Amino acid sequence: MQPYPRPKGTFTSADYPSLIRMARSPSLPDRPTRDIDPNLPDEERLDALRSHHEELTDVQEKLASQLESAEHRRDELRERVDQVERENECLKHSPLYVASVEESFDGEVVVKQHGNNQEVLTEVSPRMADRIEPGDRVAVDDSFGLQTLLSAETDARAQAMEITEKPDVSYDDIGGIDDQVREVREAVEQPLAEPELFEQVGIEPPSGVLLYGPPGTGKTMLAKAVATKTDATFIKMAGSELVRKFIGEGSRLVRDLFELAREREPAIIFIDEIDAVAATRTDSKTSGDAEVQRTMMQLLNEMDGFEHRGEISIIAATNRFDMLDRAILRPGRFDRLIEVPEPDVEGRERIFEIHSQDLSLADAVDYDTLAERTDGYSGAEIESVTTEAGMFAIRDDRTDVTMADFEAAIDKLESDDGTEYVSSENYFFN
Numbered sequence: 086m087q088p089y090p091r092p093k094g095t096f097t098s099a100d101y102p103s104l105i106r107m108a109r110s111p112s113l114p115d116r117p118t119r120d121i122d123p124n125l126p127d128e129e130r131l132d133a134l135r136s137h138h139e140e141l142t143d144v145q146e147k148l149a150s151q152l153e154s155a156e157h158r159r160d161e162l163r164e165r166v167d168q169v170e171r172e173n174e175c176l177k178h179s180p181l182y183v184a185s186v187e188e189s190f191d192g193e194v195v196v197k198q199h200g201n202n203q204e205v206l207t208e209v210s211p212r213m214a215d216r217i218e219p220g221d222r223v224a225v226d227d228s229f230g231l232q233t234l235l236s237a238e239t240d241a242r243a244q245a246m247e248i249t250e251k252p253d254v255s256y257d258d259i260g261g262i263d264d265q266v267r268e269v270r271e272a273v274e275q276p277l278a279e280p281e282l283f284e285q286v287g288i289e290p291p292s293g294v295l296l297y298g299p300p301g302t303g304k305t306m307l308a309k310a311v312a313t314k315t316d317a318t319f320i321k322m323a324g325s326e327l328v329r330k331f332i333g334e335g336s337r338l339v340r341d342l343f344e345l346a347r348e349r350e351p352a353i354i355f356i357d358e359i360d361a362v363a364a365t366r367t368d369s370k371t372s373g374d375a376e377v378q379r380t381m382m383q384l385l386n387e388m389d390g391f392e393h394r395g396e397i398s399i400i401a402a403t404n405r406f407d408m409l410d411r412a413i414l415r416p417g418r419f420d421r422l423i424e425v426p427e428p429d430v431e432g433r434e435r436i437f438e439i440h441s442q443d444l445s446l447a448d449a450v451d452y453d454t455l456a457e458r459t460d461g462y463s464g465a466e467i468e469s470v471t472t473e474a475g476m477f478a479i480r481d482d483r484t485d486v487t488m489a490d491f492e493a494a495i496d497k498l499e500s501d502d503g504t505e506y507v508s509s510e511n512y513f514f515n
């Protein structure tokens with residue numbers, strides 16, 4: 086019996102077309118044909134028919150065997166396809182590491198992985214070979230295979246950090262949170278302005294200040310106002326920017342952040358939405374969580390190793406105090422907590438006054454009444470009311486803003502929102 090021609094060896098997907106062709110046209114055994122003379126005596130005809138039947142049975146067995154082999158081969162190929170698909174899925178989902186290209190040779194490069202600074206020589210696929218240059222940032226897989234060319238590092242830094250040489254916010258621009266202004270001045274301004282005072286007394290100034298409270302209450306303004314007052318460079322980084330896609334990138338950005346601050350002393354580092362990197366650990370052990378943990382550890386390392394901080398202050402802000410990992414609140418880290426609440430009625434009146442300073446007002450605007458009507462509004466929402474009041478005047482072809490415009494603006498914001506503004510008393514735990 087002639088066996089079905091089984092292809093040998095290991096195959097890749099590139100071999101599939103030829104394998105399929107082979108499976109479709111196997112060498113089939115010849116179909117036996119026989120003409121039996123009808124004039125033969127019965128016995129001879131019967132013998133001839135028997136022998137023909139045997140030949141046919143033989144062919145049928147051969148075909149059955151070939152079919153069985155083909156089915157077996159099909160199952161093997163299916164299994165292989167499943168395995169390749171699984172490997173493919175794994176490759177798609179496994180995390181990539183960020184590395185810098187140090188040197189580039191003919192088809193090979195030396196890359197240095199961020200985070201552990203491990204250097205390796207690795208091959209570059211022809212599809213990437215002519216695009217890779219020393220200094221490029223690349224994403225590599227577990228075996229250091231180059232997967233993607235990343236955008237220039239300067240872009241990543243610039244995207245993630247907002248640097249203001251001279252912010253122009255003064256303490257007078259901030260209304261309704263006088264106690265918080267005083268506390269921030271004490272904790273940040275004084276150590277920057279009079280470091281010798283702390284030395285003389287023999288105490289360490291607070292390491293980091295954490296401002297917490299609902300959105301739009303002036304936390305960023307506070308940090309900017311201290312930078313203005315102390316002539317410090319204001320470097321803002323959003324925590325969400327630190328939670329990057331690639332392993333090693335978040336901790337690298339944290340290092341860059343502190344390095345930049347050292348270059349630009351005096352400087353204020355402001356980390357907004359710190360909860361994005363410093364939330365309480367969850368049970369899930371995904372690689373994303375591990376990466377966030379690494380970024381947080383890098384941040385804590387930078388703070389812990391900041392003995393001679395010079396003229397650099399660190400301020401962080403969060404709307405989700407309840408979510409924070411307590412590790413960041415230990416002494417030597419964010420050890421001065423300042424709650425920035427929504428303004429009370431007097432605070433709202435003051436914020437209305439501040440934001441109406443540049444408005445051209447038609448008649449005396451009753452800030453007291455406006456403050457009464459805006460219970461639960463944040464500073465940012467009060468700013469929106471004044472802008473909207475100005476829009477009403479413009480729509481009405483006037484250059485002066487009236488009390489009625491303010492009233493209409495509040496009505497509009499409340500109907501746009503669909504709800505009354507909720508007081509923030511339990512904001513953190515909702």
Ligand SMILES: Nc1ncnc2c1ncn2[C@@H]1O[C@H](COP(=O)(O)OP(=O)(O)OP(=O)(O)O)[C@@H](O)[C@H]1O
Nearest residue numbers: 258259260300301302303304305306436464465468
């Ligand atoms: N207390 C305030 N006094 C005057 N203006 C304020 C006050 N709070 C907020 N504003 C206005 O709202 C805008 C946004 O405020 P800011 O960015 O400081 O809030 P935030 O607390 O940092 O908010 P988020 O938590 O959303 O980052 C400010 O530019 C300012 O115009």
